[in-house]
Amino acid sequence: xxxxxxxxxxxxxxxxxxxxxxxxxxxxxxxxxxxxxxxxxxxxxxxxxxxxxxxxxxxxxxxxxxxxxxxxxxxxxxxxxxxxxxxxxxxxxxxxxxxxxxxxxxxxxxxxxxxxxxxxxxxxxxxxxxxxxxxxxxxxxxxxxxxxxxxxxxxxxxxxxxxxxxxxxxxxxxxxxxxxxxxxxxxxxxxxxxxxxxxxxxxxxxxxxxxxxxxxxxxxxxxxxxxxxxxxxxxxxxxxxxxxxxxxxxxxxxxxxxxxxxxxxxxxxxxxxxxxxxxxxxxxxxxxxxxxxxxxxxxxxxxxxxxxxxxxxxxxxxxxxxxxxxxxxxxxxxxxxxxxxxxxxxxxxxxxxxxxxxxxxxxxxxxxxxxxxxxxxxxxxxxxxxxxxxxxxxxxxxxxxxxxxxxxxxxxxxxxxxxx
Numbered sequence: 001x002x003x004x005x006x007x008x009x010x011x012x013x014x015x016x017x018x019x020x021x022x023x024x025x026x027x028x029x030x031x032x033x034x035x036x037x038x039x040x041x042x043x044x045x046x047x048x049x050x051x052x053x054x055x056x057x058x059x060x061x062x063x064x065x066x067x068x069x070x071x072x073x074x075x076x077x078x079x080x081x082x083x084x085x086x087x088x089x090x091x092x093x094x095x096x097x098x099x100x101x102x103x104x105x106x107x108x109x110x111x112x113x114x115x116x117x118x119x120x121x122x123x124x125x126x127x128x129x130x131x132x133x134x135x136x137x138x139x140x141x142x143x144x145x146x147x148x149x150x151x152x153x154x155x156x157x158x159x160x161x162x163x164x165x166x167x168x169x170x171x172x173x174x175x176x177x178x179x180x181x182x183x184x185x186x187x188x189x190x191x192x193x194x195x196x197x198x199x200x201x202x203x204x205x206x207x208x209x210x211x212x213x214x215x216x217x218x219x220x221x222x223x224x225x226x227x228x229x230x231x232x233x234x235x236x237x238x239x240x241x242x243x244x245x246x247x248x249x250x251x252x253x254x255x256x257x258x259x260x261x262x263x264x265x266x267x268x269x270x271x272x273x274x275x276x277x278x279x280x281x282x283x284x285x286x287x288x289x290x291x292x293x294x295x296x297x298x299x300x301x302x303x304x305x306x307x308x309x310x311x312x313x314x315x316x317x318x319x320x321x322x323x324x325x326x327x328x329x330x331x332x333x334x335x336x337x338x339x340x341x342x343x344x345x346x347x348x349x350x351x352x353x354x355x356x357x358x359x360x361x362x363x364x365x366x367x368x369x370x371x372x373x374x375x376x377x378x379x380x381x382x383x384x385x386x387x388x389x390x391x392x393x394x395x396x397x398x399x400x401x402x403x404x405x406x407x408x409x410x411x412x413x414x415x416x417x418x419x420x
Contacts, residue, residue, distance in 0.1 A: 030058045031298075034114055034133050035124030037062035037069050039229045040147045040173070043290045044122050045072060047298055050308050055298075058118035061110050061125065061133070064088060070095035077101075080116055082109035084129070111136045120298065122173065123148050126231065127355060128401045131155060135394055138168040145297035146252075147173040149244045154348045155397035156251025157390075170252070171297040176245050177252055178293035179272030179284035184253070186274065186282040195255065196273040196281075197245055198265040199325065200225050200288075202237040205266060209329055213369030217361065220368060225268040225288040234358050238371050239325070243336025244354075247347045250340055257340050262333060264323040269312070287312050331372040339379060344388035345400045346379060352404035353378035356412070366416045374415045378408040 031048065035041045041062075048055050057076040062069035064085045073081045073096055082104040083092050089105035096103060104112055107129075114121060114136035121137040122145045123130060130148035137144050139162065146152070151159050163170050172178045176197045184192070203222045204212045220237040221230065228236070235241035246260050263273075268288040275281045286292045289309040298304060327334045332354075339350040357374040360366045366374065382388070382404060391397045 028054065028056050029120055030056045030118045031120045031122070032059040032113060032116060032118035032137070033057070033122045033124070034061045034110065034130070034137075035063075035122070035126065035147075036060040036072055037065040038124055038126065039227070039232075040122070040124035040290060040294070043294050044124070044298070045076070046308060047291055047295055047304070048076065051304065059113035059116050061113045063125075066091045066095055073101045074099060080104070080113055082106075082113045084110055084125075107132070115140060119143060120145065122294070122297075123151065124173075126150075126229065128154050128352065128398065131159075131394055131397060135159070135162060138163045138170075139166050141167045143169040143171060143300075145171045145173040145294065147294075149174065149241075149248045150351055152248045152251040153244050153351045154401055155391055155394060156247070156347070158392060158394070158397065160251055160254075171300055172252060173294055173297050174245065174248070175271045175286075175288075175290060175293045177249060177272070178296055179270075179286075180249065180253065180274060182284045182296070183272060183274040183282040186280075187276045191277045192259070193275040193277055194259045194261055195249060195253070196261045196263050196275065197242065197249060198263050198268070198270050198272060198322075199239060199242040200236070200268045201264045201266055201323070202239065204237055204329075205264065207329075209369075212329065213367055215368040217364075220361075224266070226290075228290075230362070231355075231358055234361065234371075235354070238332045238368070239330035240332040240336075240354050240358075240371070240375075242325075243333045244351065246333070246336050247340050247350075257337050262325045264325050265320065266323075267317060267320050269314075269317060269320055285312060285314075332375065335372065335376055335379065342379075342383065342388065345391055345397075346383070346388060348391065348397055348400045349379055349382045349404040349407075350375060352401045353408040356405050356408035360412055360416075365412065370415050370418075373418070374408055374411060377411050377415060378404060381407055381411065 033041050033044050057078045059080040060072055060078045061082045066088050078101050080102045086106040093103050110133045114133040120143045123134040124147040128150050131151050134151045172181050180195050220234050223233050249260050270283050270285050273281050273283040287310045291309040295304045295307040339346040353375040357371040
């Protein structure tokens with residue numbers, strides 16, 4: 001596949017493509033979906049299902065859902081499937097007996113799936129585990145629809161530099177970053193003033209801080225607008241997810257923290273805005289359905305006709321409202337900006353500590369309000385120890401991630417004790 005032109009963003013060339021550049025895809029586009037059995041994977045497969053004959057599935061991966069992965073492999077006649085859990089390989093092979101689909105298991109198999117010759121790759125493996133597979137797709141110059149925030153949060157500079165070097169095309173699949181990508185095409189870099197990422201505010205937008213502190217898992221999982229996986233839904237409730245998106249936007253579009261604002265928008269209709277030097281603000285709107293940004297990536301540089309998502313009816317919605325974010329009620333957003341300004345691996349620590357904290361909350365080890373406190377304590381301990389240093393490889397990022405998780409785990413008992 002021919003490499004795409006790159007858009008100038010700051011001091012280096014970004015792998016985010018020019019809006020009107022036409023990539024040289026084959027008539028039938030081959031696709032790989034990393035994380036096919038997750039929520040983003042479900043939306044992607046739904047889009048593929050709605051466009052028979054336009055796409056061919058090269059590879060699919062899943063974490064541990066053998067039945068779901070095998071079912072998709074059979075439906076789409078995938079050439080290769082990989083399950084992250086090595087102990088499930090025999091079960092996967094049995095489920096695909098009689099098909100031509102090759103099977104693999106473990107991290108190396110997930111990476112192999114990403115490295116196989118597909119035109120377009122959906123990178124939706126959650127967490128830091130998604131970094132190496134996404135890099136495998138990047139290194140062969142593929143078009144990568146990036147739905148894994150951690151690739152950029154954990155190794156943003158390194159990841160984008162690798163993409164630029166390989167001639168890969170990075171398409172933002174998150175609704176907010178995809179909105180910014182579309183809106184940025186309305187002006188030039190030198191005309192950019194700021195970008196605005198919207199946030200629904202989650203289920204606790206109007207709650208008192210004391211009530212947020214005691215929120216239950218069931219309450220945290222009741223998102224008012226979006227249907228997502230468990231971890232991202234909890235991150236949305238704490239606004240940790242919005243903090244991760246701020247970090248992601250900085251690396252994706254080569255922006256400073258001061259060029260990124262967050263605006264709470266409870267209706268989740270406006271997903272992102274870009275302000276230009278003439279005071280114009282260009283916004284992207286759409287129903288709160290992940291199939292819309294994924295469809296934009298899947299069809300790029302063209303647009304898919306009549307995707308399965310609902311049409312936007314503004315008259316029915318009636319009104320759109322906006323609020324400033326409350327950094328006191330949601331300290332996770334403040335911590336994201338602080339880690340981004342600190343740099344030198346701090347965003348990697350921020351993400352790792354949050355994953356430990358969310359897992360502890362799900363397990364009932366800490367209260368909801370302690371999630372941000374554990375992240376803050378881990379960041380402070382990491383900075384005091386003098387561990388901050390530039391990350392120059394995937395191994396560097398993974399090593400910092402591993403050490404930060406251990407630090408967060410060691411701090412967990414005292415954070416839990418303070419909250420009791």
